[in-house]
Amino acid sequence: MRLKIKVTGIVQGVGFRPFIYRLAVKNSLKGYVRNKGDAGVEILLEGGEDGVRKFLKDLREKKPPLAVIHDVITSQLKGRNRYSEFKILKSSSKAELSGSIIPPDIAICDECLKEMRDPKDPRYEYFFITCTNCGPRYTIIERLPYDRENTTMREFQMCSFCRREYTNPLNRRFHAQTVACQRCGPKVYLTDEAGGLIECQDPIREAGRLISEGFIVAIKGYGGFHIAASTIMDDPLIRLRKAKYRRQKPFAIMARSLKAIESFAYVTRHERKALTSYTRPIVLLSKREDYYLSDLIAPGLHNIGVMLPYTGLHYMLFDRVDDPAFVMTSANPPNQPIIKDDEEALKRLGGTVDYFLFHNRRIFQRCDDSVLRLHGSRIVFLRRSRGYAPAPIRLKWRAKRCAVGLGGELNNTGCILLDDKAFLSQHIGDVENVETRRFLEESVKHLACLTNSKVEIIACDLHPKFVTTRLAEDLAEENGWQLLRIQHHHAHVSALMAEHGIDEIVGISCDGYGYGLNGEAWGGEILFCTLGDSTFKRLAHLQRQPMPGGDMATRYPLRMVAGILFGKADVEQWLLKHQEYLPHGEKEIEVILHQLEKRSGIVMTTSCGRVLDAVSAILGVCYERTYEGEPAMKLESAALKGRDVLRLKPIMTGDVLDTTELLIEIFENRGKYSVADLAYSAHAYLARGLATLAVEKALEEGVKAIGFSGGVACNQILASIMRRIVESSGLKFLVHEAVPPGDGGLSLGQATVAVFNHGQ
Secondary structure (H helix, E strand, C coil): CEEEEEEEEECCCCCHHHHHHHHHHHCCCEEEEEECCCCCEEEEEECCHHHHHHHHHHHHHCCCCCCEEEEEEEEECCCCCCCCCEEECCCCCCCCCCCCCCCCCECCCHHHHHHHHCCCCCCCCCCCCCECCEECCCCCECCCCCCHHHEHHHHCCCCHHHHHHHCCCCCCCCCCCCCCCCCCCCCEEEEECCCCECCCCCHHHHHHHHHHCCCCEEEECCCCEEEEEECCCCHHHHHHHHHHCCCCCCCCEEECCHHHHCCCECCCHHHHHHHHCCCCCEEEEEECCCCCCCCCCCCCCCEEEEECCCCHHHHHHCCCCCCCEEEEEECCCCCCCCCCCHHHHHHHHCCCCCEEEEECCCCCCCCCCCEEEEECCEEEEEECCCCCCCCCEECCCCCCCCEEECCCCCCECCEEEECCEEEECCCCECCCCHHHHHHHHHHHHHHHHHCCCCCCEEEEECCCCCHHHHHHHHHHHHHCCEEEEECHHHHHHHHHHHHHCCCEEEEEEEEEEEECCCCCEEEEEEEEEECCCCCEEEEEEECCEEECCCCHHHHCHHHHHHHHHCCCCCHHHHHHHCHHHCCCHHHHHHHHHHHHHHCCCCEEECCHHHHHHHHHHHCCCCCCCCCCCHHHHHHHHHHCCCCCCCCCCCCEECCEECCHHHHHHHHHHECCECHHHHHHHHHHHHHHHHHHHHHHHHHHHCCCEEEEECHHHHCHHHHHHHHHHHHHCCCEEECCCCCCCCHHHHHHHHHHHHHHHCCC
């Protein structure tokens, strides 16, 4: 029997060919296996029918742990047998199928970690020890197929020892493209801030000692540079905040072990599972009451972002210090992509850090750490990147055309929707300048190349002035693609529909800002969306509120308080008492009040985020937004210890949920109740009101599912209250599980609307 098999999925870079080799030999089959230029694998089998049958069964049931099989396409061949043994052939650059992909970067496996710690092992203390089950993939590959010569590892010629393991079918590193050791692999070295080499026998552990002593060190990893600092000293964090212009934004930290994490944060069973998974994301954990790390790491928040080491280098950093954790924040200048090149690091970080820990392997694709939090057992992505991208999200339907979505302007990702798979890029960041625009464009083109995609449609946000909108226009003209502009909140809800494979939904979409169909700033919307329609119905929304100064009101929440309460409470005296939190103090207050009195040039918004900002300012939780979502995030932290003391019944005027009365109640009861109780009461009112409206509209439309999307959907309190109300009404409540609820999931929604707009 002769059989040609084509396997698609994540089957390159996961030990798939060695697995196929061993499977064929076990079943006495002859032939070959080879990688293809479309990221798939081609197999030819010759042998008995029983052996082939067992082979095909084990192919799916006993595949390598990191392999993901999408399709197994078989075709019987005629003619006599030609092979006397089974071989791994040289890869073919030919691309026949589309939709396969190489895996994400994988954290060091237990076997490699054990070898790295074993003094008798040839790779003892080798910082980049890897095998077929772990190590970098996405960040090092330049082109397909996934062979060493197509990655940045091609610059390191294997020594005889590594070559023997690479060619031994019984070895764990059989055809492991990243195989290396102290003799032949990448080297690590320490320099001062100007790049001057520092002579030392153990650069990694010396870097760990320097961090522990209070110095700031830039560390080159798999997908870019981190900036590392002490978690128990304030001085280096003060320096770091000043250098990075991050007055309040939390820093992520890397802890030496789970035991260390449990000394300063609570870890649930589900959080433990996420922390120790091969993806090694940053997980937001609740601080313990006896939290002892510096308050400058995550000021004003109840939680802290923690990850475990995911390379040998990271583990070695902690070997000769007692620190429970180090700050490990992405090394990127404000509004710039994470730094990946040595020269760029020296140029941009020389005045920020004291030392550099370099290695001499090039990074091809920069890739930030992933960030998630858990609501019970449910994962909520804040950022889907390292460890996940570019692995696809499998859809329950197939698109007849290939579309790309470019996302919005903040927390951006790109997405290629092909057949029944959505390939999201790594985290791009805020696309506000040439550098991030170029990063987005390069990432999407690289993704299209890796998946062998033939893009026909490109989708972007409705906002005419977004950098991503202009990029979409340029790419459409350059490539002859059809261009679609998708309303922001429609894209949020469509992403949720794509994730769950449902045809219609009443979606609650809440965030800080999205360009509305009427040109206003939307952000508290209830929409009826169907998967087969590029349009949607706006069923209800939050009350329109003035934003004095437009974008200035997003930065200084006191402006939102003034806009909402003007003429309804003694807000002028309150503003004067807090004038220090406005750049121009009393004069600015006069301008704001005059503008509100004349009602001229006032931008209106239905944004849920802006309402939460205003509550945060009234309660003294946060008076200035120094990073995206700060006032609302700090308000949630305060509310978690509160209860609903106001018990306000939602006030509806037609299809509009009143928010003015909520603010009046909060304003008038400050001092009477605790900050925590009033913060929780505000959350409870908004959640009850939005959920009640959504249930009412769902019943009117005959829809069985209600979804919650947008950046505000990361809020645990709002999501849990909404779920209770929706499910008690006999309806299904859906939230994001595979992509971020915020703008990191927009590109999936845009691409989804695009393919359905042009026929499935």
